[in-house]
Amino acid sequence: MVKRKPELLAPVGNVESFYAALNAGADAVYLGLQEFNARGRASNFTKPLLQLAVQKAHEKKVKVYITLNILIKNKEIDQLLDVLSFLSAVKVDGVIIQDWGVYYLARKYFSGLSIHASTQMGNHNSVGVNFGASNGIVRTVLARELTMPEMELISKQSNAELEVFVHGALCYSFSGMCLYSSYSGGQGANRGICKQSCRRIYQDGIEQHALFSLKDNQQIQNLQKLIELGVHSIKIEGRMKSADYVFQVCQAYRLAIDNPLNLTKAAQMLEMDMGREKTSYFLGGNVSDGITDDPTIGVLIGQISEVGKKTITFQSSVQLEEGYRIRIRKANDDQQLYVKMENFTRKGAVYMVPADICQQVSKGDDVILVRVKTQPFSSRLGNANFLPELKKSAVKKQEIRKNLQIEANKSQKPMLLVRIGSPEWLPKLRFDDYDAVILSYKRSDWEKFDVNLAIHQQNRQKIRIELPKFISENQLNFYKNLADKLFQAGFNHFFISHLSQKMLLPSGAKVSCNENVYVLNDAAARLMHEEKIGEFVYPLENDLDNLLSMTNKQGIVPLYYYPELFYSRMPVRVGQESNLFADETNKKFRIAAKDGITIVYPTIPVALFHYRNQLEKNGFNRFLIDYSGEMISANVVKRILKKFIGAESINPSSNFNFKLGLK
Secondary structure (H helix, E strand, C coil): CCCCCCEEEEECCCHHHHHHHHHCCCCEEEECECCCCCCCCCCCECHHHHHHHHHHHHHCCCEEEEEECCCCCHHHHHHHHHHHHHHHHHCCCEEEECCHHHHHHHHHHCCCCCEEECHHHCCCCHHHHHHHHHCCEEEEECCCCCCHHHHHHHHHHCCCEEEEEEEECCCCCCCCCCCHHHHCCCCCHHHCCCCCHHHCCEEECCEEECCCCECEEECHHHHHHHHHCCCCEEEECCCCCCHHHHHHHHHHHHHHHHCHHHHHHHHHHHCCCCCCCEECHHHHCCCCCCECCCCCCCEEEEEEEEECCCEEEEECCCCCCCCCEEEEECCCCCCCEEEECCCCEEECCEEEEECCCHHHCCCCCEEEEEECCCCCCCCCCCCHHHCCCCCCCCCCHHHHHHHHCCCCCCCCCCEEEEEECCHHHHHHCCHHHCCEEEECCCHHHHHCCCCCCHHHHHCCCCEEEECCCCCCHHHHHHHHHHHHHHHHCCCCEEEECCHHHHHHCCCCCEEEECCCCCCCCHHHHHHHHHCCCCCEECCCCCCHHHHHHCCCCCCEEEEEECCCCEEECCCCCCCCCCCEEECCCCCEEEEEEECCEEEEEECCCEECHHHHHHHHHCCCCEEEEECCCCCCCHHHHHHHHHHHHHCCCCCCCECCCCCCCCC
């Protein structure tokens, strides 16, 4: 049986890259408006420009998907409704989303929109894909961290279109699960303004390394296998990159998709994509060399052999042309020094290039090619004055906002929950001090869990079982069987880390969501209510202003925790036995491992007890103390509980975004 060709999906950050994608043979493009997308620093499209782009693309039978793949703050709901109404009227071919609140509003009020689940939604198994499919999500962009055997199993079990990233930059953390940028200044990766914390240099003892900087993803060698598996869409990353990059990479994958005999030629073309070193990552089966010491982009083409007053000289086997751009990399300095190749002289393989940075460079410095010029692409799409008037349906914002409100439960009792990450915490706790105890154990702890142990049986009504954020396809049965076993033994209340994990629980189980199921707005809270979610935890990166703006106040506010800044399947090593490293401001962080997942924590907790009285006055009366990232100690339990009761601040600690705000 001949498999159909997959869709080739290209990134578009501006008009030039839009034309580059069309000229290179893309079947579809994805792009963002100037609001609500995960590449806030790209040029992006105004509404008239988008209307022109959709018109132009549809003439060429090319589909246009819009990225609405960020988290929405509560005060942004009205603006979001305007955007959804516009996109519905423009008849875009799909919207790519992360926020369950966006899903709820799009599904309920704009049924004509085709919904795609962004990779930010954290779908990494068939249960996630099929839960989305059963709720009207037509396509799922899978997590980048999947192995080929996992991809094979998922493709066999899935009931929705699958989209896979095959080329471009990689995040160290699972997409949607990174809090590092947010923690280091409120610029949330989940809000589209990531500071690229994984690309930074960190202090590892006396050494300095780019500890978390991954090479670029390249799956050209695995492309035919993905096609055989029936993957619907082959996706290229790069909305922040140039039109030349889009053209070069898109053209290469077009060649390989159309004819497997073009594979070698396509691979050669990709050598000049001006990205980082390449890895086939988990799909390729080997991640041992996935980290790069040089987080910058470009292709090394030579070293400076001579520095004159106004020219630099170097030798290169790469044929360079007018308009190319190079970067000089100094041996002991990460300063970015760029030179445009203009009015240069060439003798054989030796280039003499006029440059105004001669005082800053030295003989032996690396020459990196960072930009080639393929062909000119227009920056104009047409005259917006002649666009047809859109037929938009009326959006009754006030009525919609009213419908999002959940009737307050007058009898809702105050609650204090505690989360522990190991059975060793149990003897340190007094169950009488808490209304619920969440067990967030690793797999080996669950394998040894004795349902008949006295402390478990005596407190089973208070115990909550938490499922992990990442459950690979071959672990699904383990967690499903575990849930069945615990439910039969009287442990009937579960906390899930992904909304789809409801499907792993036995009928009749009580279900709550932890903070990984983002409830940052009233629309998401309304969905939780309709999905029969008993309790949910507000996001760790939330801020006070957003929390107080919500009309739905039945959630649990985390008041003490160590946030998981990176949550990654990728191993990383530091030279320190303590597993500590430091950033450029000498803030210290700790690396831990759990069930094959690398987790990075700050060394001081987030503590918000001093906001407790204000929160209670504003209707919030459910709180969480989380010890899962804490070193085990009975003294900690007594001290922290005392601080909670007294609504006192803790020193040293952080407020995270609570006061300064999530941007």
